[in-house]
Amino acid sequence: MTQAPAAVRGAAIHCDAVVHLYPNAGGDVVALRGVDLDVEGGTAIALLGPSGSGKSTLLALLAGLLRPSSGHVLVGSHDLTRCSNRQLLELRGNEISLMVQEPMRNLLGFATAVQNIEFAQRGVRRRRRQPLPFGPEQLLERLGMAEVAHDTVAQLSGGEQQRVAIAAAAAVAPSLLLLDEPTSELDRISRDRVLELVLTVHRELGTTLVVVTHDPAVASAMPRSVSIRDGRIGAEGRSGEEYAVVGRDGSVQLPSDVLGWIPAGTLLRVHRHSAGVDLRSPELESDGD
Numbered sequence: 001m002t003q004a005p006a007a008v009r010g011a012a013i014h015c016d017a018v019v020h021l022y023p024n025a026g027g028d029v030v031a032l033r034g035v036d037l038d039v040e041g042g043t044a045i046a047l048l049g050p051s052g053s054g055k056s057t058l059l060a061l062l063a064g065l066l067r068p069s070s071g072h073v074l075v076g077s078h079d080l081t082r083c084s085n086r087q088l089l090e091l092r093g094n095e096i097s098l099m100v101q102e103p104m105r106n107l108l109g110f111a112t113a114v115q116n117i118e119f120a121q122r123g124v125r126r127r128r129r130q131p132l133p134f135g136p137e138q139l140l141e142r143l144g145m146a147e148v149a150h151d152t153v154a155q156l157s158g159g160e161q162q163r164v165a166i167a168a169a170a171a172v173a174p175s176l177l178l179l180d181e182p183t184s185e186l187d188r189i190s191r192d193r194v195l196e197l198v199l200t201v202h203r204e205l206g207t208t209l210v211v212v213t214h215d216p217a218v219a220s221a222m223p224r225s226v227s228i229r230d231g232r233i234g235a236e237g238r239s240g241e242e243y244a245v246v247g248r249d250g251s252v253q254l255p256s257d258v259l260g261w262i263p264a265g266t267l268l269r270v271h272r273h274s275a276g277v278d279l280r281s282p283e284l285e286s287d288g289d
C-alpha cells in the first residue's frame, strides 16, 4: 500500500430477535428463528454452520439487501429495519460491503479486474472526498494477480474471479465487510493471501469483518466464531474455547458431535450448582456403572 491507510470506524452490529421468512407457495421457509447477536465495532468474526442454517440470509440482512420479517438489525448507528430503500442503498455504497457467493454476481464480466475495482471505488471516493487506502493494482498484486490485472474478468478462472470480487469488496475501505465463503474456490496459497488481505483491512483500517466459511483455517484465523444451526445461534468460539449460547426461550443447542451419542429426544437430568448446570443422562450414567 503506498498511501497511509485512513482509519474507518468499524461498525458495531446488533441483531435483536431477528426472524426471517421466505414466502413460499408450499409454506413459508423459516430461515432465521430469533437471532440475537452483538458484535463490537472493529472486531472480526467467522459465521459457521451447516448448509441451509441461515448464514447467507443473516449476511443479506446485515447488508440491508433483505428486511427481516421481525426483529431489528442495527449496523453502527443505523437501524436498518427503519431505513428507507434509498438510505439502504447509500449505506451499501458507503459503509457496508458485501461479497456474495458465486463471484460473477459481484462483478462486471466485460470489464477487467482493475476496472471492476475502480468501478467499486469510484462513487465512494467521490462521496468521501478523500483517497482510498488501497489502489486496484496493489490489491491485485497482494492477491498474486498482477499478471491478470488487465484481463477481462469473464475470461478468468473461478478462483481468480473470487479474488477480484474480494478485492473489490475490500477496496472501498468499508466500516463493515461481509464475505460469504470467500475462499471456497481457492487453493491453499490463494486462500492464505486472501486471509492476509482481509485481516490487513480489518486490522489497519478498523473494519468490522464477518466471514461466512466452511474452511477451518479461515475460521481459526478469526478471534471469534458464531455458529448457526437451524436459524438460531447455538454456539460461539472465543480464543479457542467453545461456548453454548442460551436462547431467549432458554433453549441450548448441543454441539453437533454430541448429538451423535445424546440424540434428540434424550431425557437429561438438570443438576444445578453455583457455576451453572450439568445436563446428565440417567441412562448413560447407569451404562457407565
Ligand code: ADP
Residues within 6 Å of the ligand: 022, 023, 024, 029, 030, 031, 049, 050, 051, 052, 053, 054, 055, 056, 057, 058
Ligand atoms: P446458508 O447460507 O446457511 O446455507 P441460507 O441463508 O442460504 O443458509 O438459507 C436458509 C434457509 O432459507 C434454507 O432453508 C434455504 O433453503 C432457505 N432460502 C434461502 N434463500 C431462499 C429464497 N430466496 N427463497 C426461499 N427459501 C430460501
